[in-house]
């Protein structure tokens with residue numbers, strides 16, 4: 001099957017788009033919501049571009065009905081969103097905030113009324129600030145709090161939501177949040193980051209147990225990871241070792257315990273100079289290995305690494321450009337810009353990384369369905385004088401990556417769905433509103449939503465499950481469908 005033929009996706013394939021609570025909701029102080037670590041962090045001068053915050057974001061907390069209508073108009077059959085922990089359990093402990101839960105309950109009902117399957121992520125980085133003040137993810141207690149929160153959400157929404165995801169990208173939470181300090185809570189302590197990774201793993205396991213106990217048997221549990229498609233710059237033993245180490249720190253630190261019930265020996269050896277891992281207690285790996293119904297893969301760009309043997313300039317690995325290393329114990333690994341076209345994030349476009357990851361997990365975890373829980377690109381999209389937003393670069397990006405997904409399915413990977421990041425432009429973490437990942441353009445002054453060409457392109461795909469060979473310019477108007 002070549003890129004010049006139409007590619008058919010399986011029946012029942014989920015065609016979705018994704019968002020996350022802090023990135024879209026706004027309404028930061030409404031209905032009893034308390035601050036999350038991102039409310040705090042975004043107020044620290046210099047941490048988020050232009051001093052942006054999620055206070056208003058794209059006002060989805062008030063515009064959700066219109067947003068669901070838009071999803072329906074775009075023929076999506078699934079929507080991946082996250083629940084804001086501080087909105088439904090403001091201090092991270094104790095009883096639920098009823099009005100916060102009511103918001104998600106109404107959202108779920110509206111999605112179902114439009115034939116859109118909700119996929120709910122419990123944690124997309126917005127830890128209640130009170131839990132961070134008590135120590136945050138480096139502390140074991142936070143994992144127990146998460147399980148309690150998971151139970152509370154499951155009891156409220158479990159009768160209608162079938163697809164559950166515990167965590168989104170725990171790598172970012174642990175290593176960008178506690179190691180590099182470029183994400184909330186902005187700490188720069190490599191041991192704290194490793195402890196955070198373990199307690200996020202434990203939160204996943206305890207959370208999965210709590211979900212199972214509260215949900216009907218038909219519920220499907222998953223986690224969304226951002227595994228690295230990491231390549232060595234050369235075949236030298238040193239560069240291959242750099243690749244192995246980054247693979248351990250980015251991916252196997254999570255898939256080891258989650259899929260196989262143990263941390264990789266090489267990871268423990270590589271980090272022996274930092275920690276003896278005594279924060280991992282007997283029994284933890286068995287909890288973390290709780291059976292999953294799907295594995296979510298978020299993918300944007302590959303990495304290229306080498307051993308750094310000389311004095312090199314400050315690292316630039318595309319993780320926010322901070323001065324603190326998000327790779328504990330790997331100060332002697334250099335990151336290089338992979339070849340190819342770049343997005344507005346300066347991330348290189350290379351769909352083969354997605355293919356490789358899907359094939360890897362289909363071999364590593366036979367029988368475990370896969371979902372592409374995020375894939376997409378930021379470009380500098382602006383409306384033309386008529387108000388239309390043409391984004392041929394995004395169409396090309398999506399087309400290439402969906403071809404990679406199709407090729408993986410043809411080669412035996414059991415991929416059940418694809419979620420475009422993102423439904424609409426939103427708060428892009430430390431980049432604020434400066435990076436637009438949406439298929440739908442948002443005018444931040446008016447909150448007007450305008451589907452970009454890529455949204456119409458994707459709608460056609462969602463409607464037909466047929467990926468056509470690329471014809472440049474074909475989707476530059478809504479009526480081109």
Ligand code: PNW
Pocket residue numbers: 020023168169172226298318319320374421428429437
């Ligand atoms: C993911 N990195 O974030 C998140 O799940 C989304 O919330 C986010 O908007 C999207 O990808 C685009 O960035 C990432 O530095 C943030 O490697 C940073 C990195 C990876 C993913």
